[in-house]
């Protein structure tokens with residue numbers, strides 16, 4: 001988020017307090033002290049993780065006389081790791097991955113396998129990124145279905161059922 | 165001082181633990197202004213009774229020596245007619261019928277006697293009927309020891325977390341499985357080898373099916389579902405996967421990414437999307453449920469307090485007796 005601050009002391013804190021009060025987790029602040037806008041204000045760029053009401057936050061910044069420039073929103077990706085155990089290769093791991101990738105809302109971003117020998121059970125660790133919590137839940141439920149069909153054991157993450 | 169007369173039915177690991185604890189304290193609990201007196205003990209061979217009070221230490225010794233004098237009465241006859249305030253029911257768990265505990269507990273409650281039990285069968289099968297009976301008679305039916313042994317769960321929900329809406333509970337409720345998974349992970353050993361070791365050390369039964377296939381954990385999930393959430397479910401409603409197909413490779417892959425594998429029981433009422441399951445899960449190494457060895461742990465998700473975690477010994481003679489004692493003293497101080 002690009003902000004413009006007045007050139008008087010205490011303005012940086014004035015801008016950061018509402019962000020952290022709203023539950024934002026500030027990742028970085030770039031302070032262009034040497035630069036000035038044509039309006040004589042100092043531009044800063046704040047990056048933060050935030051899950052709350054963005055409009056309310058903008059309002060509280062503006063009410064502190066802070067001008068808001070560009071806001072770049074990047075949706076947080078939800079990451080889940082699952083393990084599968086069984087005859088993974090025979091049951092076509094490629095197809096398992098494709099089914100997740102084809103959802104359009106989730107994809108396999110990490111894969112590690114361990115194959116102790118032919119005819120022995122192998123294991124794979126699969127990292128899945130999804131567009132949000134709901135999508136992550138749907139991806140886990142798809143993973144469960146695939147595993148049931150292919151007779152694989154799925155070891156899901158502890159938070160896979162969380163609703164909030 | 166108030167005297168609470170108790171009849172202990174079952175003198176195995178848990179019953180003996182209760183006797184040991186009461187022998188140690190001489191039954192005196194001044195902080196609760198209570199004296200606990202044992203007026204009867206029973207095992208599969210019969211009952212020993214003394215209305216004036218048995219000496220717990222002596223009874224224990226006689227039970228171990230095999231020279232305990234019994235009255236000739238059956239346990240059920242005593243429960244129906246004897247003079248006691250609280251029945252401590254600690255006979256073996258039967259997940260299918262709940263017997264003999266179910267008949268014992270029913271007989272005591274229907275006479276208006278309070279009951280404290282560690283027996284999972286009756287609580288999982290007939291919770292509604294038994295609490296209904298207790299309420300009708302104005303007595304207590306308490307079962308802290310049934311889930312997580314020494315680890316407080318129901319007591320925590322009843323008092324410290326009272327008023328909080330509980331959203332879900334998940335945890336490690338079987339020490340045998342947790343021991344096996346911990347050892348497999350730390351030593352890189354295969355399941356079968358660790359299972360035999362666990363049997364030798366007494367951490368697993370000769371027939372470990374009930375534990376390793378997740379049935380014991382599922383029974384606890386049923387108890388939690390029915391008692392904490394009023395769900396009215398039974399064992400067949402729980403989706404259950406045990407730990408027997410976990411490989412050292414799987415544990416290694418998990419560890420490489422910062423996880424351990426634990427057998428987790430989870431219950432979450434959540435309307436149509438209710439969760440009632442037992443399965444191996446990936447748990448981050450720093451997570452509160454990432455506990456070692458035979459420990460049990462529970463994570464209670466509440467609306468106001470957020471997540472609350474408890475960790476403790478899920479089994480053991482004196483450890484389980486501690487949960488029974490806390491139920492007894494709760495009865496003494498509230499009735």
Ligand SMILES: NC(=O)c1ccc[n+]([C@@H]2O[C@H](COP(=O)([O-])OP(=O)(O)OC[C@H]3O[C@@H](n4cnc5c(N)ncnc54)[C@H](OP(=O)(O)O)[C@@H]3O)[C@@H](O)[C@H]2O)c1
Pocket residue numbers: 173174175176177178179206207208209239254255256257258264282283284285309310313478479480481484
């Ligand atoms: N052990 C633990 O750490 C633990 C933890 C939590 C909950 N629990 C639960 O607590 C209960 C007791 O466990 P435990 O380990 O003490 O079991 P246990 O060692 O097998 O002892 C069971 C006792 O019950 C007696 N008994 C068996 N059938 C009976 C009958 N029909 N009437 C009267 N008494 C009878 C046995 O008599 P004999 O002595 O004559 O054989 C024995 O004394 C079980 O339901 C268990 O699931 C145990």
